[in-house]
Amino acid sequence: MQIDATGTDVPGTDVPGTDVLGVAERWIAAGRPVALATVVETWGSAPRPVGSHLVIDGEGAFEGSVSGGCVEGAVIAEAVEVIADGAPRLLEFGVADETAWRVGLSCGGRIRVLVERVG
Amino acid sequence: MDARLLADLNARRHARQAVAVVTPLPGGETRLVGDGDDLAGDPLAVEIAAALRAGRSGIVAKDGAETFINVHVPAPRIVAIGAVHISQALIPVAAAAGYDLIVVDPRTAFATPERFAATTLLADWPEAVLPGLGIDRYTALAAVTHDPKIDDWAIVHAIRRDAFYVGALGSRKTHAKRRERLLSAGLTEADVEGIHAPIGIDIGAASPGEIAVAVMAEVIEAFRRRPIGAPRSPGAPRSPGAPGSIGSRPPGAPS
Structure with a gap:
């Protein structure tokens, strides 16, 4: 489990200036269907800490990150399904060593991601 | 959701x-x-x-x-009352620990942008700026001016607003006098007991940099070991304070 060294808001969830949960709220207010993906568990050198969010709309537009780019494509595809049928999904991904290397990590990791519809 | x-x-x-x-x-x-x-x-x-x-x-x-x-969790932060040498030394120390630092001092000779370029500086009285900062359970207050006219109001306000840490610079003799003033201002014995004075953990700190480290260590301990889950009831002041007394809670302000 990632420990937030500073006690700040969910560690590393947002790129500075990008409030993913705020984006989700604005998209809903604009009438867009929205799913929220959240990293709920990590093993090894997962690229993004527990609590990180990715928000996705029905067209596959997204903001935020759950893996620094490793598995976003798969999460977005699942999220579009979640928006369509309303059933949450709990996904597990292994982040391959090669991919992990590409995002600047020395070894691989695994993550579990909860994808749920908002609204 | x-x-x-x-x-x-x-x-x-x-x-x-x-x-x-x-x-x-x-x-x-x-x-x-x-x-x-x-x-x-x-x-x-x-x-x-x-x-x-x-x-x-x-x-x-x-x-x-x-x-x-x-x-x-809100980002923890430190409000330092006093644009003094200790507060300058606290800038890099607070940053290393991941705390935001806000420095407040009405004395414009001290509160110069040149001396506090790397942090937020408010050159005004605590009475004028602290209510707008929204002092809360994730805010620490370090009163380091040595001047009761500047420090006292801020100390009372921070305690009434449930700051997780309130520390005040000064010898034990200075603090004994401060204690009497704060009790007269309406704080309880328990409120006054909660003030960290002399400020900073006891490591024999002498230089401003050493005192800044001692203060930061005390703030970190207060934050990481603070009680959770059994706070006072919402809106109930920790101590009775007459309306308009120093540090009183503004109407409608969050507890």
Whole structure:
């Protein structure tokens, strides 16, 4: 489990200036269907800490990150399904060593991601 | 997650309130638990309180069921009363520990942008600027001016607003006099006992840099070991204060 060294808001969830949960709220207010993906568990050198969010709309537009780019494509595809049928999904991904290397990590990791519809 | 719950979550985050988003896995009805909500009777009371205190999100497994607790905690910060040498030394120390620092001093000879370029500096009286800062349970106050006219109001205000740490510079003799003044101003014995004075953990600190390290260590300890889950009831002042007395809570202000 990632420990937030500073006690700040969910560690590393947002790129500075990008409030993913705020984006989700604005998209809903604009009438867009929205799913929220959240990293709920990590093993090894997962690229993004527990609590990180990715928000996705029905067209596959997204903001935020759950893996620094490793598995976003798969999460977005699942999220579009979640928006369509309303059933949450709990996904597990292994982040391959090669991919992990590409995002600047020395070894691989695994993550579990909860994808749920908002609204 | 319900859209209203998301709006509630965002409102609490923007109001600098700690909040836990509690979701049964593999996906179910989400609920919010605020830092300060009554946890009595909650089956996950211990786990949620621990997560809020540590600012740490994660899964808890209990009775064969998994629950994800996602914690949103406001960034802790330090308000230093006094644009003095110690406050200058505190700038890099606070930054290293991940704390924002705000320096307040009405004395414009001290409060110069040149001396405090790397931090937020408010060259005004605490009475003028502290209410607008929203002192809260994630704010520490370090009063280091040596001047009761500047320090006292800020100390009373921070205690009434439930700052997680209030420290004041000065010898034991200085603090004994301060103690009498603060009791006269309406603080209770318990309030005054809670003030860290002399300020900073006892490491024999002498130079401004050493005192800054001692203060930072004390602030970190106060934050990491602060009690969670059994706070006073919302809106109930920790000590009675006559309306208009120094440091009194502004009407309608969050507790």
